[in-house]
Amino acid sequence: MYGIVGYGSYLPRYRIKVEDIAKQWGADANALKRGLLLYEKTVPGLDEDTITISVEAARSALQRAKIDPQKIGAVYIGSESHPYAVKPSGTILIDALGIGPHVHVASYEFACKAGSEAMYVAYSLVKAGEMDYALGIGADTSQGAPGDALEYSASAGGAAFIMGKEKVVAEILFTHSYTSDTPDFWRREHEFYPRHAGRFTGEPAYFKHIYNSGKSLLEKSGMIPSDFQFAVFHMPNGKFPQEVGKKLGFTKEQMEVGWIVPWMGNTYSGSSPTGLAAILDVAKPGDKIFMVSFGSGAGSDGFIFQVTDEIEKVRNLAPKLRDMLDNDKIYLDYGQYAKFRKKIILNE
Amino acid sequence: MISPRYHRDIPQRYRLEGGKCTKCSYIAFPPRLVCPKCKSKSFEPYHLSREGKILTFTIIKVGPDKFSKETPYVVAIIELNDGARLTTQVADCDVERVALGAKVKLVFRKIQDEGKSGLHCYGYKAILL
Ligand SMILES: [Zn+2]
Numbered sequence: 001m002y003g004i005v006g007y008g009s010y011l012p013r014y015r016i017k018v019e020d021i022a023k024q025w026g027a028d029a030n031a032l033k034r035g036l037l038l039y040e041k042t043v044p045g046l047d048e049d050t051i052t053i054s055v056e057a058a059r060s061a062l063q064r065a066k067i068d069p070q071k072i073g074a075v076y077i078g079s080e081s082h083p084y085a086v087k088p089s090g091t092i093l094i095d096a097l098g099i100g101p102h103v104h105v106a107s108y109e110f111a112c113k114a115g116s117e118a119m120y121v122a123y124s125l126v127k128a129g130e131m132d133y134a135l136g137i138g139a140d141t142s143q144g145a146p147g148d149a150l151e152y153s154a155s156a157g158g159a160a161f162i163m164g165k166e167k168v169v170a171e172i173l174f175t176h177s178y179t180s181d182t183p184d185f186w187r188r189e190h191e192f193y194p195r196h197a198g199r200f201t202g203e204p205a206y207f208k209h210i211y212n213s214g215k216s217l218l219e220k221s222g223m224i225p226s227d228f229q230f231a232v233f234h235m236p237n238g239k240f241p242q243e244v245g246k247k248l249g250f251t252k253e254q255m256e257v258g259w260i261v262p263w264m265g266n267t268y269s270g271s272s273p274t275g276l277a278a279i280l281d282v283a284k285p286g287d288k289i290f291m292v293s294f295g296s297g298a299g300s301d302g303f304i305f306q307v308t309d310e311i312e313k314v315r316n317l318a319p320k321l322r323d324m325l326d327n328d329k330i331y332l333d334y335g336q337y338a339k340f341r342k343k344i345i346l347n348e
Numbered sequence: 349m350i351s352p353r354y355h356r357d358i359p360q361r362y363r364l365e366g367g368k369c370t371k372c373s374y375i376a377f378p379p380r381l382v383c384p385k386c387k388s389k390s391f392e393p394y395h396l397s398r399e400g401k402i403l404t405f406t407i408i409k410v411g412p413d414k415f416s417k418e419t420p421y422v423v424a425i426i427e428l429n430d431g432a433r434l435t436t437q438v439a440d441c442d443v444e445r446v447a448l449g450a451k452v453k454l455v456f457r458k459i460q461d462e463g464k465s466g467l468h469c470y471g472y473k474a475i476l477l
Contacts, residue, residue, distance in 0.1 A: 013440045013475075045440055046418060047457040047473065055456040083468055092470060096362040096456050328476075330440065339417070346417070 003171040005164035006065025009277035010056040011157040014043040037238020041155035041265025057160035060318030073131025078114025113295025115269035140268035145193035155265025159273035170305040178213035185296030213300035225249035229287040232258030232275035234294035278321040361471040367391030400428035451477040
């Protein structure tokens with residue numbers, strides 16, 4: 001049996017409400033909340049980045065997996081906000097967690113699906129028998145340009161998954177990826193904020209790729225939506241995942257637990273992975289989980305998981321996502337937020 | 349430029365690696381060569397507990413240049429559950445909420461940047477539980 005043997009998630013404590021961003025730009029907060037189903041989002045502290053978020057999520061994954069960190073043979077971090085252009089985030093993470101130095105490390109990039117990419121490769125290496133354990137992480141501290149629609153959603157957080165073959169808590173039954181050249185969203189090297197093609201980001205990008213990946217995954221597995229207790233999709237806003245889920249045949253109830261975006265925002269590479277972590281926090285043995293990520297550019301990775309008896313032994317060994325989402329919040333106003341996100345130009 | 353000391357200190361900054369005196373069990377953090385209690389020179393590697401409480405603290409309202417934009421912030425002496433003590437910043441907090449005896453845990457955070465193009469330097473900070 002191959003799959004997740006330990007998982008962990010992490011969200012910063014800082015938040016900003018949609019109202020406070022809307023007020024800054026003279027936008028209609030209620031219309032935004034209705035239209036996007038977004039209420040507030042996480043904001044990283046001045047001392048947080050993709051590396052620190054990854055370390056805390058992976059620390060929780062190790063606590064749940066209860067394995068010797070030295071046995072991890074590969075560490076992959078997927079993000080579109082790696083702190084260094086050249087120097088993989090994982091080099092710092094392994095030293096922080098006592099992994100390696102006999103370990104394969106790489107950074108992945110694929111807009112919002114870099115995290116599921118890392119999970120897929122970690123899983124594949126274990127399944128191929130190359131190593132006993134591999135760690136795949138999706139984390140981001142994403143930025144939206146001031147006043148841009150993305151500013152309401154771009155947030156921070158991440159989730160980490162240790163793949164293995166013994167004491168599996170969620171077996172991976174099937175995977176399927178779907179990718180094409182779609183210029184919906186991009187960021188050129190040295191640019192601070194990403195660019196996107198407005199409405200082009202919906203139908204030909206997000207919906208097409210998730211739908212095709214999801215549909216093929218169902219066909220491959222011979223399963224139907226009602227076979228699943230939970231479904232989670234990439235969450236750029238509150239609305240899109242509900243629409244694409246419905247199109248694939250999933251109900252609101254199946255999507256409820258993983259649908260954390262209204263209070264978290266879009267954590268990019270961490271989005272569907274944190275949704276999966278929220279599901280594992282409550283899933284019962286035997287439950288099936290359907291997950292499809294999306295990354296602009298564009299592509300989707302689909303996974304079918306089946307939860308095992310082991311889940312009950314590990315779930316309380318580390319912080320749970322909903323607890324982090326609901327508790328210890330510190331609200332920022334727009335000025336503080338602009339400072340935190342380094343949107344204010346300072347003298348050196 | 350990054351100091352060689354930052355790199356040398358990675359085990360203690362990243363992983364809270366100290367030393368435990370094999371004679372009297374004194375926990376030295378940062379690690380030492382001679383035990384201040386029994387003068388023994390024999391230590392075994394020891395990972396500090398990640399949870400503890402605030403022994404004493406101060407609120408920094410005028411920070412050094414590098415941290416001047418982060419004020420007010422809290423610097424505290426923490427006593428960890430295993431008795432070891434260390435000085436660190438208390439992050440993610442309303443300074444008014446910090447109190448003597450408050451329970452904290454240590455997390456991995458960025459401590460400073462070496463200018464605009466230099467290295468990011470990481471280490472531990474405390475957050476309130
Ligand atoms: Zn001693």
